[in-house]
Each structure stands twice: as C-alpha cells, then as structure tokens.
Amino acid sequence: MSKRNEVRFSSVILYSLILNAGAAFMWPLVTVYMHNYLHKSLTLAGMTILVMSVFMMVGNYLGGYLFDRWSPYKSAIIGVLISLSAIVGLVFFHGWPMFSILLLFVGFGDGACMTLLNSYAASIKTRSTRAIFNVLYIGQNVGIVIGTLMVGFLLARGVTTVFIVAAVFYFILLVITLVDFNVVVQRRAPGKQIQRGAPRETNVGSMILAICGVVLGVYLSYALWESVISVHMTSLHIPFENYSLLWTLNGLMIVFGQPFVNRIGGHFKLSTQTYVGVFIFALSFIGLIFAKQYYAFVIVMIVRLSAK
8 A cells, every 4th residue: 555645734734733732731831830839949940941942942953854864754753752751751750850851851852743743744735835834823823722721720630630631632643643644755855055145145144133033032021921920920819720721812812813913914014013013012011010910911911912
C-alpha cells in the first residue's frame, strides 16, 4: 500500500487544536502553582518559565532540522513522545524540583511539535499556504480556548487531575501522528539566492531586524500576563478559574474578532496599524495598575486584544 503524498488538511488542523489545548493546560498554571502551592518565589517561577522557553526554542530548531535532514514522521513521533512522557511524569512527580525539570521536557517536546506541524502544513500543495496558516491560526486559538477553559476548573479538583487530562490530550496527539502523518513529504525547492551587497538585501535585512525588535518588545511585556498576573489576581482573592477564563476570552475574541479587525485594518497602511496596535497594547498595561476587581481585568484584556 503506497503512502499518501501529503498529510490531510483536516489532520493538520486537528493536530494544531489538540496540541495547543494540551499546552494551554500548562502555561497558565506554572507561576500560580509554583508560588501558591509549592511556595516558591516569583523569581524562581520566572526563571523556570525562562528556561522552559529556551528549551522550547531548542525544540523548535531541532524539529525543523530533523524535518529537513531526517524523517519528518519519526521526528513527529519522538516530539510527541517527549511531551507525553513528561506530562505522565508530572502526574506522579509534581513536587519541587521535579515539576520544573519535567516542564523543560514539555517545552522541548512542544517546541519540536509546533515546528513540525508548521512544516507539514507548509508541505500541503492542494491549498494555498496563506489559507492553510489562516485556518491553522484559528485551530490554535480554539485549542487555547478549550485548554484554558478546562484547567481553571480542573485545578480545583487537584493538580494531578490537570496532568491526567493533559496527558489524555497528548495521547490523542500521538494517535493522530501515528495514523495520519506517515506521508511522503514533498519539500519545497529553495528559492534563488539574492546577490550579496544588493540594496534590496540591505533594506529587507533592516526591515526584518525592525520587526524582530517590535516582536521582542511586545512579547517581553506580554509575558507579564502569563507569569505574575495569575499570582496578582489570586492575591486579590480572585479564583484561579477566573484567571484561566481570561485566556478563554482571549481565544474566543481572536477566533471571532480577528476577521472583523482584519477588515478594518485593510483600510489603513501597515505602518499605521503597527503604531496604533503597539500604542493600544502599551495603554492596556496602565489599566493593570488600577485593576482590583475581576471586571477591570476583563476590560484590560479586551483592550489588549483590540491591539492584535
């Protein structure tokens, strides 16, 4: 029986949804669990998230490298197995320091899976790349909605329950990989090289550096939402499930609001959209200074999302 020439589009979307749902069990939980349950400092929690992010970037790189140089199918299986094994380990060992150690492997495995997912998606020839990644983005945020909606309520039943349900999601991901991702990947041919020293290369290089600078600045501030805000809200006696619901709101607004925002943005230059978006994003953090009630955090979240 011959292999299919490309992975099914529906499988890629389902993979994105399940992967992001499983991952969304973890990142809203890390800081509040380490601080409120393991009684560790926010500095240590922040260092854990930092190192986890570094491991995720290494996983991103290795996932892409193995996709290009080795077997995409075997790489995808190994990536999911690393994350699944770490999550299963957390079911039994979620004290200090095993919690942080196993999180590093979750980050590494998730990083590899995300890059491999994007690589498989880019190899699909029956649909345009833009259409694929637009739908992939929606699938990602639907997964975030599911994961963040569940984690807040599951934590009330114990952190072990959270990890068991997360492990189920990663097991489903493994099944999807085994069943649907063993295909003959048609890699895209490399494009023509731009002559070194050409003016266009300089301009493109400067633009890429500027974009990277903006993204770095935005995500440095964005990390505040994923780290200390959870502890800050629980210190105000706002339940953790309400914090997780903010991320559910985040995903829902992106899924249903992004097409509307894109339509409005089409009437303005890209540079204008960037300036206005960054300004609104910065403005939302001023609102956090005065936020004491849950409704205030909801308003700030909505304002922040309007910048996206």
